Amino acid sequence: MIKYITIALLFLGFLGFSQETEIESQTLSAIVINAQTDKTLESVHVVNLNKVLGTITNQKGEFSITASVNDTLYFSYLGFKSQKIRVTNDMFKFKDTKISLTELAYALEEVIVRPYQLTGYLEIDVKNMPINNAYQYSISGLNVGYEAGKKNPSAATKVLGAILNPADLLRNLFGKKPNQMRKLRQVKEDDAIRDLLASKFDRETLTELLQIEKVDIEDILNNCSYSKSFISTANDLQILDAISSCYEEFKVLNRKK
Incomplete structure (x- = not known):
């Protein structure tokens, strides 16, 4: 009797593991649209960065790709700002998920350029000037310095x-x-x-x-x-x-x- 119970538990455990494995990797379907016009976008490249898989959207802006929860999808389309999206459980539950891409013309409008306004007074202007955070390196015995840039790995x-x-x-x-x-x-x-x-x-x-x-x-x-x-x-x-x-x-x- 104990043998049968043990076998039954092992079988149930195996089924649970199989179902869990299936859940881990599923086919994700969604639609890519223009954020400004809500029109669907054809031939958008979609890449799953975690699984190294790629696909493109069809004439209706639809795509399907193998993915798991927390995978990162990378969207790229000429004239639009590239975008990364983290896969969630809701994206599998609801089949009408829409991914919006922003045209570069609109994305560039968000960039604000702040010029440095000099007053002519050295003490004030020095405080307003940006600090150079680039790292400097030198090698003993060589009369050469190297600027490595900010946060450069x-x-x-x-x-x-x-x-x-x-x-x-x-x-x-x-x-x-x-x-x-x-x-x-x-x-x-x-x-x-x-x-x-x-x-x-x-x-x-x-x-x-x-x-x-x-x-x-x-x-x-x-x-x-x-x-x-x-x-x-x-x-x-x-x-x-x-x-x-x-x-x-x-x-x-x-x-x-």
């Missing part, structure tokens, strides 16, 4: 890269976020994401997918002997392929050490 590696072997810099850059760098292969396998990257030149989608800064991308390619012309003119898909190639070479070099 690659500040130290940029300085060290001036005197270390390029492979050492690559080890620092790739070693910081190994999980994100594994996404390189996943990104290359998804046609929707590849199409999106082929049309982009601003590196925004790449930084969101790989969770690295634009300066990291430049550092990686600079130390893999890619020209400045290529780095500045290549589309995001070409940059992705270059990073992937560079990463594979780095792993080979790292194994030999």
Whole structure:
């Protein structure tokens, strides 16, 4: 009798686990619209940054994508401000979920430029001038200073890269976020994401997918002997392929050490 009860409990536990697994990953459907006109938007790129999956909206602005609660969806459309949305339970419950994108013309109107007004009195003007929060670095023995910028995660590696072997810099850059760098292969396998990257030149989608800064991308390619012309003119898909190639070479070099 005890055996039967144990088997029954295990079976129920297995069913509960299966149902929980199913709930974790579901198909999310929604509609993308223009925030100003409420008209649906066709061919909007939708990327699940957590699962590295992509899709585009149809003629009615509709899309479906595999997602879980708390996944982050990234929306990109030419002429509109890119947007990130966190997936919630309500988005699965209600099938009429609408995602609004703002046209860049309207988004730019929200930017307020505040000029510095000088009075001509030094004591007053000095207090009103902005403080430069960029970090300064210097290397002992070299009469050179480096300005790394404000809150720059690659500040130290940029300085060290001036005197270390390029492979050492690559080890620092790739070693910081190994999980994100594994996404390189996943990104290359998804046609929707590849199409999106082929049309982009601003590196925004790449930084969101790989969770690295634009300066990291430049550092990686600079130390893999890619020209400045290529780095500045290549589309995001070409940059992705270059990073992937560079990463594979780095792993080979790292194994030999």
